[in-house]
Structure formats: C-alpha cells, structure tokens
Amino acid sequence: MSSGVVAEVPLTGLSFAGSLAMRQCFGTLSYNHADTWAMHRRVLRPVADRRLGTPDDEALGFHVLPWDSSLFGFPVAHVSADVIHTGRLPRVVESLRAEEVRLGYISVPWSDAGAAAAIALVGGRCVDRKVRFRKAVIAGLPKPAGVESVLGKPCTADLESLALVSGTYSRFRADPRIPPDLFERLYVAWIHRSMSGEIAEDVLVVRVEDRVSGMVTVVGAHGDAIGVIGLIAVHAGHRGRGYGRRLMLAAEARCAAHGVPAIEVATQRRNAAACGLYAACGYEVVRDEAVFHIWLEP
Numbered sequence: 642m643s644s645g646v647v648a649e650v651p652l653t654g655l656s657f658a659g660s661l662a663m664r665q666c667f668g669t670l671s672y673n674h675a676d677t678w679a680m681h682r683r684v685l686r687p688v689a690d691r692r693l694g695t696p697d698d699e700a701l702g703f704h705v706l707p708w709d710s711s712l713f714g715f716p717v718a719h720v721s722a723d724v725i726h727t728g729r730l731p732r733v734v735e736s737l738r739a740e741e742v743r744l745g746y747i748s749v750p751w752s753d754a755g756a757a758a759a760i761a762l763v764g765g766r767c768v769d770r771k772v773r774f775r776k777a778v779i780a781g782l783p784k785p786a787g788v789e790s791v792l793g794k795p796c797t798a799d800l801e802s803l804a805l806v807s808g809t810y811s812r813f814r815a816d817p818r819i820p821p822d823l824f825e826r827l828y829v830a831w832i833h834r835s836m837s838g839e840i841a842e843d844v845l846v847v848r849v850e851d852r853v854s855g856m857v858t859v860v861g862a863h864g865d866a867i868g869v870i871g872l873i874a875v876h877a878g879h880r881g882r883g884y885g886r887r888l889m890l891a892a893e894a895r896c897a898a899h900g901v902p903a904i905e906v907a908t909q910r911r912n913a914a915a916c917g918l919y920a921a922c923g924y925e926v927v928r929d930e931a932v933f934h935i936w937l938e939p
C-alpha cells in the first residue's frame with residue numbers, strides 16, 4: 642500500500658427525495674457493521690482490492706477505508722488488532738497521523754481487557770459492544786408468505802426511515818464526535834445502495850395496508866460461505882406481531898435458495914429487541930467484541 646490517501650474511487654453521488662429531503666450523498670458504507678471478510682472484499686472489490694488484505698496492509702497495521710473516508714471527508718482507517726499484541730499500536734497511531742488519517746476503527750474481543758487498556762492509552766474510546774450471531778441455513782427452506790422483494794425498485798421514504806431505525810444503536814450514532822447528519826447519510830446511503838443491488842443481493846419487505854412496515858437487506862450469493870443480514874427493522878407501531886421473525890425467515894430462505902449454507906447478523910449487545918429476535922430465531926453468538934474509535938487531531 643502506498644499512502645493513506647483515500648483511494649481513487651469513482652464515487653457516484655446519489656440524489657433522492659423523501660422524508661430526508663433532497664440531498665447529495667457521496668456514497669460510503671462501513672461494513673464494520675456486517676463485515677465478514679469475504680463480503681467486505683466483495684463489496685469493496687472494485688475500489689479497494691489493492692488496499693485490503695495485502696502484505697502492505699499487514700506491514701502498516703491499517704488500511705484506509707475508501708467509502709468511510711468519502712463520507713467523513715477525511716481519511717478513515719481500519720486498524721488491525723494484531724498490532725496491539727506485538728506492541729506496535731503506538732507506532733501505528735503515529736503512522737496514521739503521518740498519513741493524515743483522522744479516525745481509526747479497531748475491534749478486540751470484549752473479554753480482552755489488556756487490549757482495551759492499550760487502545761485507551763492511545764486515546765481510543767469504546768463506542769460499541771458488537772455481537773455477531775450465526776445460524777446454519779436449512780436447505781430447501783421455503784420463502785414465508787407475505788414477504789416480497791423490492792430489489793431494484795425506487796427507494797421510498799418508508800425504506801429510508803426504516804434504515805435509520807435499524808441504526809438506532811449504531812456506533813456512528815453513539816460516538817458524540819460524529820454529527821447526526823453523517824449517521825443519517827450513512828444509513829440512507831446503505832439502503833439506497835442495497836436497493837440498487839450494489840451492496841445487497843436482496844431487499845425483502847412486509848407491508849401493512851400497502852405501506853412498507855418492515856424490511857431486511859441480505860447479502861449472499863452462490864458460492865458464498867456465509868450470507869449476511871445488513872439492515873433489519875420493523876415500524877415501531879407494528880412490532881411484536883411476528884414481522885421481524887418473518888423477515889429473518891425470508892432472509893434465510895433467500896440464502897437457502899442460493900445455496901448459501903449459513904447466515905450471520907451483527908448487532909449491539911444493548912439492543913435487547915434485536916438480540917432477543919436473533920436468539921428466538923435460533924441464532925448463536927459467534928463473536929462478542931468491543932469496537933473502538935481512535936480520533937486523531939489534525
């Protein structure tokens with residue numbers, strides 16, 4: 642990897658109307674919310690292959706995230722947790738500064754108090770306790786009734802607002818240094834790019850009286866070892882009626898239909914409803930980690 646400058650990404654401006662008014666959204670998306678490595682690479686492949694997982698990344702201990710950098714307007718990087726145990730974290734932070742990176746993400750197991758202390762020493766702050774759930778997909782699982790795909794259709798205000806609801810506990814909302822409009826742009830870009838098929842293979846919805854009342858985005862195509870649920874939300878007035886469970890089932894059926902043998906979904910430990918839903922649907926926790934933001938003054 643050469644410099645930490647944002648990659649030469651042909652980022653397309655999305656423009657849209659709706660509850661959030663017309664705006665230009667220079668698309669970016671953090672797949673730390675749903676970041677199986679395979680999906681991360683697939684989603685970013687066109688723009689960042691040379692940056693992710695290369696020997697240069699390993700030597701540097703971080704890689705710049707093009708989409709996040711574009712959204713924030715300055716370089717944002719993912720820092721490898723390996724640098725903590727080799728004692729390199731302070732040096733890596735200096736390299737981040739030298740590359741003018743302003744925000745670094747780093748994740749460590751929740752139980753690793755030593756790593757958390759090392760990150761705190763370089764100014765990192767825990768912004769999320771992220772839990773990843775996984776379930777094996779049953780081959781031939783039928784698609785539940787009352788769920789339809791809206792992939793490729795125009796993104797409606799209902800879908801935008803459900804995307805924002807899905808991010809209620811997001812670290813991009815929890816970190817006081819991130820302005821609320823940035824969080825909104827991130828999640829609105831997420832649903833728009835999902836609807837266009839750019840970063841999701843399907844978007845499934847349930848309707849109540851013709852209005853979209855719940856939605857789930859699914860990543861998982863033939864050949865993937867793991868499918869991923871990106872966003873999921875049910876309208877506040879329609880919760881507790883089984884729609885969340887139905888959407889989960891639909892996401893699993895979608896993976897089953899494409900031969901994807903397992904499915905994952907990540908959420909925040911403090912999101913009791915989401916954790917309850919995933920557990921009720923038979924998912925098991927496969928990872929429990931602390932996510933830190935390291936802000937670097939210019």
Ligand SMILES: CC(C)(COP(=O)(O)OP(=O)(O)OC[C@H]1O[C@@H](n2cnc3c(N)ncnc32)[C@H](O)[C@@H]1OP(=O)(O)O)[C@@H](O)C(=O)NCCC(=O)NCCS
Pocket residue numbers: 806807808809810872873874875876879880881882883884885886887907908909912913914915916917918919921
């Ligand atoms: C999480 C969410 C999608 C659940 O949708 P829902 O339609 O209310 O869920 P369901 O009615 O299908 O509930 C299915 C099961 O989930 C569990 N569950 C649902 N809400 C729960 C809550 N508030 N606390 C604990 N468990 C809950 C229960 O086990 C429930 O089964 P039961 O009704 O037999 O007890 C919904 O609460 C929501 O949209 N939350 C805000 C957005 C969000 O946080 N999304 C997750 C992002 S990772």
